[in-house]
Amino acid sequence: MQNQTALPAAAVLVLLVLVPGISAAETYTFISSWGSAGTGDGQFSMPVGIATDAGGNVYVADAQNNRVQKFTPDGTFVAKWGSSGTGNGQFHMPFGVTTDSTGNVYVTDNNNHRVQKFTPAGTYVAKFGSIGSGNGSLYYPWGVVVDSSGNIYVVDNSNNRIEKFSPSGTYLAQWGSYGSGNGQFNYPAGIALDGSGNVYVVDTYNNRIQKFTADGTYLSSWGTFGSGNGQFNYPGGVAIDADGNVFVTDTFNNRVQKFTPQGTFITTWGSAGLNPGQLSSPTGIAVDASGMVYVGEYGTNRVSKFALSPEVAALPGQATLPTDPDHDGRYEDLNGNGEADFNDVVLYFKNIDWIADSEPVAAFDFNSNKEIDFQDVVVLFKEV
Numbered sequence: 001m002q003n004q005t006a007l008p009a010a011a012v013l014v015l016l017v018l019v020p021g022i023s024a025a026e027t028y029t030f031i032s033s034w035g036s037a038g039t040g041d042g043q044f045s046m047p048v049g050i051a052t053d054a055g056g057n058v059y060v061a062d063a064q065n066n067r068v069q070k071f072t073p074d075g076t077f078v079a080k081w082g083s084s085g086t087g088n089g090q091f092h093m094p095f096g097v098t099t100d101s102t103g104n105v106y107v108t109d110n111n112n113h114r115v116q117k118f119t120p121a122g123t124y125v126a127k128f129g130s131i132g133s134g135n136g137s138l139y140y141p142w143g144v145v146v147d148s149s150g151n152i153y154v155v156d157n158s159n160n161r162i163e164k165f166s167p168s169g170t171y172l173a174q175w176g177s178y179g180s181g182n183g184q185f186n187y188p189a190g191i192a193l194d195g196s197g198n199v200y201v202v203d204t205y206n207n208r209i210q211k212f213t214a215d216g217t218y219l220s221s222w223g224t225f226g227s228g229n230g231q232f233n234y235p236g237g238v239a240i241d242a243d244g245n246v247f248v249t250d251t252f253n254n255r256v257q258k259f260t261p262q263g264t265f266i267t268t269w270g271s272a273g274l275n276p277g278q279l280s281s282p283t284g285i286a287v288d289a290s291g292m293v294y295v296g297e298y299g300t301n302r303v304s305k306f307a308l309s310p311e312v313a314a315l316p317g318q319a320t321l322p323t324d325p326d327h328d329g330r331y332e333d334l335n336g337n338g339e340a341d342f343n344d345v346v347l348y349f350k351n352i353d354w355i356a357d358s359e360p361v362a363a364f365d366f367n368s369n370k371e372i373d374f375q376d377v378v379v380l381f382k383e384v
């Protein structure tokens with residue numbers, strides 16, 4: 001305490017600005033995961049695409065099971081539709097899935113070379129596309145996304161191009177060809193739009209992200225092969241949050257990378273493995289309106305959910321940061337010894353005013369009334 005008060009405020013400010021590592025980097029916390037290999041409800045066989053709707057529901061293109069599954073935000077199974085075949089509502093390897101502003105669901109039916117549209121409940125509505133390379137044809141389509149006017153962008157993977165369709169599925173435009181130059185592609189996979197309608201495409205074998213205007217004019221790209229920050233090892237999916245930040249599944253590096261809209265690296269998380277918070281060949285990725293990140297892992301047939309970690313500070317007299325042992329976003333372990341224990345309750349009781357002034361409320365609001373109060377201490381006491 002004496003050391004802190006001895007430093008003039010201006011000096012503290014200079015330290016905060018100049019000393020690397022003092023300002024906390026963004027980190028992401030593992031929240032939950034669901035799924036295992038199989039054909040039952042909530043099981044997967046090669047989940048590839050993933051999407052959310054305005055209500056936070058999660059849709060998964062369950063490719064080898066030839067179906068789409070719908071879940072609540074916490075992973076509770078809601079519905080499924082599809083079977084193997086070429087009829088309306090049937091699939092042959094559905095890869096990409098997205099929703100429009102009214103909740104309709106669009107699915108790229110990869111080996112049937114078409115896109116199908118469904119209601120939010122999974123009732124078949126329409127389809128477009130057939131195998132070929134002409135305008136409006138498709139050849140192993142992968143990613144799909146819908147803009148605010150209902151226009152549909154499809155990653156036409158094996159034609160190495162993007163095609164744009166009207167809301168009714170009429171061909172409008174295309175761009176791209178095979179290669180590694182600006183605006184060319186080598187095995188494009190995921191696609192996403194930002195709030196201004198700019199188009200981001202994962203150019204998988206070129207290990208880069210390319211950014212275009214809504215009409216396909218090349219704007220910029222970033223990424224090279226490797227495992228450093230901003231490098232990729234066969235990236236698969238891309239998603240954009242409400243602030244325009246760009247999330248990429250770096251599939252064979254078994255991680256997610258987050259970038260600014262301009263492609264500047266912000267943070268990364270994940271490593272190869274099957275434990276909570278690890279990733280196994282992540283491909284599909286979606287970010288909902290509240291910033292929750294959902295990652296589909298085809299290497300282990302599950303979906304993992306992550307959230308931006310609150311910037312908690314060490315409590316007075318404590319050397320280590322509080323932790324969230326059960327990954328629910330609340331930091332029961334106030335003294336940072338890795339577990340919720342009675343000492344954490346005592347620490348909360350003694351520092352309740354300091355916590356109210358200094359910590360992110362959501363991280364310590366155990367009774368969910370949006371404020372730090374004595375009831376939070378009581379709830380924590382009952383938990384330990």
Ligand SMILES: [Ca+2]
Nearest residue numbers: 324326328330
């Ligand atoms: Ca917790």
Ligand SMILES: [Ca+2]
Nearest residue numbers: 333337339341
């Ligand atoms: Ca503790």
Ligand SMILES: [Ca+2]
Nearest residue numbers: 365371373376
């Ligand atoms: Ca409270």
